[in-house]
Amino acid sequence: MSDLRIRPSRAEAERAALDSLLRSGLFDRAPGLGRLLQYICGKYFKGEADEIKEYNIAVEAMGRSADFDQKKDSIVRVEAHRLRKRLQQYYANDGAGLPVQICIPEGRYVPKFVFIEDRLEEAPPSQGGDRLLAASSSGPIESENVVPVLTMEVVEPGAPRRLPAAEDDRPGGALFPLVTAAAVLLLVILGWVSSRQPSGSTPAGPDLAEANPVLDSRQPIRILAGRTGKYLDRFGREWMDDRYFTGGTVAPTGQMVGLRAPDAGLYASRREGDFTYDIPVEPGVYEVHLHFAETVFGEGNPAGGGETSRLFDVSVAGQPLLTAFDVIADAHGSRREDIKVFRDVRPGKDGKIHIRFQGKKEIPFVNAIEVLPGTAGRMRPVRLVAQEQFFTDRTGRVWSPDSFAIATGGVLVPRPDGPRGAAEPNLFRGERYGHFTYVIPVAPGRYTLTLHFAESWFGTSQPGGGGPGSRVFEVSCNDRPLLTSFEVDWFAYDGVFGTG
Structure with a gap:
């Protein structure tokens, strides 16, 4: 048994936090996760942290038999991941x-209790530590005192420079090691984002090469699983x-009311069962996007049911992409x-990308595939x-509507007059303001996030x-503060955040 001792004052606060x-209500729809948390915290409080091991959790907390084999x-x-x-x-x-x-550090099961007063005395989150603190105001935010965010970019780390620039250029200034991305960038903004379609511009797709829908060399391939036509x-x-x-069978999604997606039509049908897609492509490197929406369980x-009701694996050419994947979780x-994004996917010797779906608990499914x-x-x-x-900006780069990501909260409004002296003023002619969150699917890796701001409401000459x-x-991203007590420097601000 561990000789761990907890100071009484902190122990009381830790128990109160649990x-x-x-x-x-966090575990109302996932009571099993609540029981897991109670078990590991109970062991921790008893000074038995060294007994919080995979086998003990399986047998004592999850009811597995004594012959449980973690392999x-x-x-x-x-x-634990969920x-x-x-x-x-x-x-x-x-x-x-x-x-x-309370957090569960990666690769461990022993809980960690983080006291915010301690975190404030430590180095900034960019120096390392748990990805825990998220967007939170240091004081009350008045209902009219909401944030303006104009535009944003998420790119792999590169040499940042100011707009306008060539396609590989990144607008912004110094890089800071702040943004870490796994499956999504979860950008929480207690405040506001901007831009509107300027007059005279030509709407375009998210990639200049995508205007031609004909399937030929290096053209995007988009497939709706289970759809006819x-x-x-x-x-x-x-x-x-x-x-x-x-393999697999076609299944309609059924009732689409209440489906949270920018385009619900992508999720109107699905292929389910154990199945494989063998997609012919030209030689080269590809990015694969898999689209899911759980409309059976939950x-x-x-x-x-809910979390853990359906678990399945996805692989490409025998290499695992998703293991025991749970869409609801x-x-x-x-x-x-x-949406799950995977980069650096190459075709096999037969010129095809082979994507296999295999069930572990209930049957797997997919709604749509992009290559x-x-x-x-x-x-x-x-x-x-x-x-x-x-x-499309002056350098030919295409900017997508912010509804390409899942935006929760906030209001989209036009701002006809862009900031004076901006290199690309049309990017600032609208904004999303309020308290809101963007969920942006990305491949696992490290990214540079650039946020563009312009204050178009407050000021001596403003409305x-x-x-x-x-x-x-x-503003925070993936639980890490990017901007705290931030104020736009009057007429324009480009914030660049990246991983070191």
Whole structure:
């Protein structure tokens, strides 16, 4: 038994943090995760942290038999991963301001209690540590004191320079090691983002090469699983009917009301079962996007249940992409769009990309597949503007409507007058303001995130009047603060954040 001793004052606060978390409703739809957290915290409180091991968790907390073999059964690792993600999500939102936060460090099962007062005395989050703290204001944010964000870019690290620039240039100034991305960039903004379709610009697709829908060398391939007939999405991009598959069956999604996705038509059908897609492509490197939305299991769906109701594996050419994948856990709920991005995918010797779906618990499924021309070692840049149409800047780079990502909260409004002296003023002619979150799917890796701001409301010559201090806000990404008590430097600001 461990000789761990906890100071009484801190022990009381730690127990209170657990009790508060269990009463928050966070585990109402995932009681198994709540029991797991109670078990590991109970051991920790008893000074038995050294007994928090995979086998003990499986047998004592999950009811597995004494012959449990962790080499054959990954249930503990899977559930710990889900618990870890659920805690991070909670403390990035509803629990952001709590004085004591619980995390499960990667590769471990022993809980860690983080006291915010300690974190404030330590080095900034960019120096390392747990990805825990999320967007939270240091003081009350008035309802009218909301944030303006104009545009944003997510790119692999490169040499940042100011706009305008060539396609490989990144607008911005110094790089800071702040943004770490895994499956998504979860950008929480307590405040505002901007841009609108300027007059005279020509709407375009998210890639200049995508204007021609004909399938030929290095053209994007978009397939709607289970669909008969082509489909034009809300942005005018063409999706093929279901093809290149072996195995599985077609299933309609059913009721689409309440489906959280920018274009629900992409999720109107699916292929399910154990199946393979063998997609012919030209030689080269590709990026694969897999689209999922769980409409069978989970709250409000026919089969009920929730997390862990469906688990499956996905591989390309025998190499695992997703293991024991749970759409509900990954999307933080059912009936939500969930996009997984994988880069550096190459065809086999037969000139095909082989994507295999295999069930572990219940049958696997997929709603849509994208195979996009890629670049070795780099993900395609993601550029978003707060507008309802595509925008092409003066250097020919295409910016997608911010609805390409899942934007929760905030209001999209036009701002006709761009900032004076901006190299690309049309990027600033609109904004999303309020308290809101963007969920941007990316491939695992490290990225540079650039945020563009312009204060177009407050100021002595602006409609809202006021001056310094009229708008102060916070921005975080994947639980890490990027901007705290931030105020736009009057007329324009380009914030560049990246990994070191």
